[in-house]
Amino acid sequence: MNTSEKKKNEQDNEKEKEKEKEKDKEKEKEKEIQKVSTEFNLKKVERITKKKFEELKEKTLKYDEEFPNKNFKSFVKVPDYDEEQRPIPVIFDTDIGSDIDDALALLLLLHLPAEDVKLLGVTTEYGWVGVRAAVAESIVENYRKDYEVKEEIPVYAGYTPVLYNKMSLWHTGNEGYGAYLNEKQIKKLIKEPYTFKQNKNSKWAAVDFIIKCCLESEKKISIISIGGMTNIALALRKNPLIIKNIDRIVFMGMAIVPHSTKMPDILKLGHSYHCNHSCHNIRQDIGAAMEVFNSGVRIMCVGHAVTHTWFNNEIVPKLRKMDSKYGDFNVVGLLLDIWLHYRSQIFHQEIDGTCPHDPLTTTECIYPSRFIKYARGYMRITPKGNSEFIWDPVNGNHYIGSQFRHPKIWLKWFSYSLLSKEQNIKQNIILKKELKKIKDNEQKKIDEML
Numbered sequence: 001m002n003t004s005e006k007k008k009n010e011q012d013n014e015k016e017k018e019k020e021k022e023k024d025k026e027k028e029k030e031k032e033i034q035k036v037s038t039e040f041n042l043k044k045v046e047r048i049t050k051k052k053f054e055e056l057k058e059k060t061l062k063y064d065e066e067f068p069n070k071n072f073k074s075f076v077k078v079p080d081y082d083e084e085q086r087p088i089p090v091i092f093d094t095d096i097g098s099d100i101d102d103a104l105a106l107l108l109l110l111h112l113p114a115e116d117v118k119l120l121g122v123t124t125e126y127g128w129v130g131v132r133a134a135v136a137e138s139i140v141e142n143y144r145k146d147y148e149v150k151e152e153i154p155v156y157a158g159y160t161p162v163l164y165n166k167m168s169l170w171h172t173g174n175e176g177y178g179a180y181l182n183e184k185q186i187k188k189l190i191k192e193p194y195t196f197k198q199n200k201n202s203k204w205a206a207v208d209f210i211i212k213c214c215l216e217s218e219k220k221i222s223i224i225s226i227g228g229m230t231n232i233a234l235a236l237r238k239n240p241l242i243i244k245n246i247d248r249i250v251f252m253g254m255a256i257v258p259h260s261t262k263m264p265d266i267l268k269l270g271h272s273y274h275c276n277h278s279c280h281n282i283r284q285d286i287g288a289a290m291e292v293f294n295s296g297v298r299i300m301c302v303g304h305a306v307t308h309t310w311f312n313n314e315i316v317p318k319l320r321k322m323d324s325k326y327g328d329f330n331v332v333g334l335l336l337d338i339w340l341h342y343r344s345q346i347f348h349q350e351i352d353g354t355c356p357h358d359p360l361t362t363t364e365c366i367y368p369s370r371f372i373k374y375a376r377g378y379m380r381i382t383p384k385g386n387s388e389f390i391w392d393p394v395n396g397n398h399y400i401g402s403q404f405r406h407p408k409i410w411l412k413w414f415s416y417s418l419l420s421k422e423q424n425i426k427q428n429i430i431l432k433k434e435l436k437k438i439k440d441n442e443q444k445k446i447d448e449m450l
């Protein structure tokens with residue numbers, strides 16, 4: 001063997017060793033994953049949350065004595081981000097592919113100014129997570145192409161099955177089992193090959209991505225949670241330390257009283273509020289929601305009490321008719337068109353609009369309390385997916401949306417922002433002027449009263 005052959009041999013050996021090392025690392029990683037049990041201990045979680053609830057009740061009953069001069073307001077604003085936190089790094093965790101509002105929310109998010117928000121990636125929840133990821137990827141990739149965005153925005157198919165779920169889900173076709181699109185529609189919308197990340201040997205790709213973002217980000221991250229909470233619950237289980245680097249989770253769902261009941265004007269200390277209407281996103285995975293709500297992480301809830309506005313203005317037909325030459329929103333436009341046809345069919349009447357639940361949730365994540373006031377406290381999820389709320393204006397880490405201010409102004413800003421980034425810039429100027437006018441008028445009224 002000559003010198004060069006010897007050298008080559010050595011190099012080959014080195015390469016082999018490296019490969020072996022990589023394999024060992026992979027095995028270790030798999031072992032690590034195996035350690036995280038996905039079994040859900042209902043009795044244990046219920047016992048813990050009940051105990052915590054009772055302790056908090058006792059504590060809040062003493063607030064009047066403890067803070068005698070404090071005038072607690074029932075509905076408050078949620079703390080905003082510090083300036084240095086912007087652009088806020090966010091993960092978009094979604095059950096996109098069923099109700100159209102997730103797609104509208106994603107499009108809105110992509111059109112927001114880069115100085116306000118940075119989308120780290122998209123993770124999908126519930127049922128047919130691969131198709132949902134393909135839908136999200138299609139929207140994201142069209143956006144990147146149109147706006148020549150070089151940076152990757154990865155999409156990850158989420159963890160299935162759910163941790164604990166005993167309830168039947170909503171009524172729209174195969175909602176709950178996956179996207180409502182049929183195979184032909186999927187092929188038309190989404191071009192193969194998909195590149196979304198789904199590790200063939202593991203269902204943990206989305207969970208690991210959430211953990212990685214939390215561990216690697218210099219700034220605290222926010223999670224827009226507009227589907228079930230399976231990925232988030234498992235990320236918190238697998239690495240509880242990530243909680244330190246989560247600024248907030250902004251969740252679509254929850255209320256302190258049922259829709260049919262009038263919201264109380266004033267909340268009472270020590271009194272528990274029940275919402276016997278369990279929301280769709282909680283029902284997707286009750287176990288995951290029980291764990292996440294009990295984790296201590298700050299959660300803002302934007303539920304039906306505040307999202308029941310109707311989006312059917314002039315932008316709806318405009319979006320529906322868009323085709324590919326109009327760029328990024330063609331996918332969302334097609335999805336919207338399919339959704340409205342589908343809804344018209346099942347309700348036997350023309351349905352011309354939709355409730356923008358997820359877009360309002362997304363707005364509140366990036367611009368906290370610009371439009372919503374919240375009741376601060378602690379929310380306990382029951383095994384049936386219902387909830388019990390205790391008002392805790394001092395230490396509560398859950399904020400439940402209770403008052404939607406200026407819905408007309410929001411709706412206009414949101415609708416036009418769907419069209420393009422340029423439209424969003426225009427709308428931001430109008431919005432700021434309108435909100436300033438309202439603030440000035442409010443101040444004028446206060447001054448007159450004095």
Ligand SMILES: [Ca+2]
Pocket residue numbers: 094095096099101102226227358
């Ligand atoms: Ca959703």
